[in-house]
Amino acid sequence: MRTLVERLVLILGFTVSGVAGADGSRGAELFEAQCISCHGNAAVDLKTPVLHGQEPAYIARSLEAFQLGGRIDQIMSSMNEIASGLSNEDISALAEYLASQDPCAIDLQIDYGRDGFQEEFAAGREKYAQSNCGHCHDSFHHYAPRIVGQKAAYLELALSQFKSGVRLAPMMPQLLASWTEQDFKNVVTYLSGMRLMRACGDHY
Ligand code: HEC
Ligand code: HEC
Incomplete structure (x- = not known):
């Protein structure tokens, strides 16, 4: 049995996460507003990378490369524009948030039983x-x-x-x-x- 306080904490935690992003952080908020459609579970069939659990310094470097044009998004031509709209603080917040996420939360289906x-x-x-x-x-x-x-x-x-x-x-x-x-x-x-x-x- 949970105590009343524990139950209240659970309910409150749930409500807050529904409003301000998964963990209430700036990184979560940005991700859910601008990135989740291409890098979350709705995008498992797209040729987009999973960012959950990636090295934070790599996430930041890639976003900077998209901003500066050193790397071009070859399939959707949108990463360059999206990255250009991010401040350095946004990039740090996103990198920190994504690095802390569990890659298993992205529901990739792999057919281990297929021939070959x-x-x-x-x-x-x-x-x-x-x-x-x-x-x-x-x-x-x-x-x-x-x-x-x-x-x-x-x-x-x-x-x-x-x-x-x-x-x-x-x-x-x-x-x-x-x-x-x-x-x-x-x-x-x-x-x-x-x-x-x-x-x-x-x-x-
Ligand atoms: C419209 C779809 C779309 C949206 C929205 C989007 N991305 Fe991407 N993202 C892509 C695609 C496509 C690539 C791969 C591009 C390529 O390599 O040709 C990519 C690549 C990346 C990479 C490089 C990762 C790697 O493994 O090399 C990072 C980092 C990234 N996106 C972060 C973000 C962040 C942060 C946001 C939100 C601010 C975001 N993306 C929003 C489509 C999107
Ligand atoms: C000398 C170090 C080095 C070696 C060895 C190396 N890589 Fe890489 N690889 C990199 C770097 C650095 C990047 C990121 C490039 C960038 O920032 O765009 C990368 C990127 C990649 C990516 C893209 C990942 C992403 O998220 O976008 C793949 C896939 C990859 N390497 C596969 C391989 C394979 C397969 C081998 C062996 C044949 C290999 N690499 C050997 C340094 C290396």
Whole structure:
């Protein structure tokens, strides 16, 4: 049995969160007003990245790159405009809020049982290790973002942008130059399938 005070706290907490964003912070408010349609659960089928749980410094750097035009939103042409409307304080608030969010709250559906999943996953893990991708991506080295558990459609998009050179990052085009279509598919299946490792309650 909860005490009366505990119940009141729950009810009040619930009411406040309904009005001022999930945790009442400026970052939550901004996210819900300007970002959730493309980066929340309504957007799981879009080729947009999951930002929940991302490194805050990477979120801030990406937004600055969109503001300055060093990075162009290739699919919706809207990130550049949206980022331009944010102040430095907005960016910090958003980065802090998003980094603190649980990536499992984004309801990605992965068909672990489909034909070929296990083979692609195993081959992708090997390719990722051989290519030394984790050197940067598993430790936020050189501001390399978290990609484990990222959405498959977005990983595909980002990798194709690096390969074609429309998006720039240190070493990426060289690393991907010799990859076959199958290599891309395998690594995407591996990284997106690693949602398992984020203990989202998914299972084979
Ligand atoms: C109309 C849809 C749309 C809205 C609204 C939107 N975004 Fe995006 N966002 C995108 C797309 C599409 C990309 C990927 C662009 C690309 O790489 O070509 C992206 C990429 C990003 C990235 C880069 C992440 C990464 O992994 O590289 C960040 C950070 C980001 N958005 C933050 C935000 C924030 C913060 C807001 C709200 C202030 C927002 N976005 C609103 C569509 C949107
Ligand atoms: C030298 C460090 C380094 C290595 C090695 C590296 N990356 Fe990256 N990668 C980066 C950086 C830095 C970015 C962010 C670029 C930016 O800010 O736009 C990035 C971005 C990405 C993204 C886009 C993620 C997003 O959220 O937009 C993907 C996907 C990716 N890398 C995959 C790989 C794969 C697969 C490998 C192995 C072949 C690899 N990377 C090796 C540094 C590295």
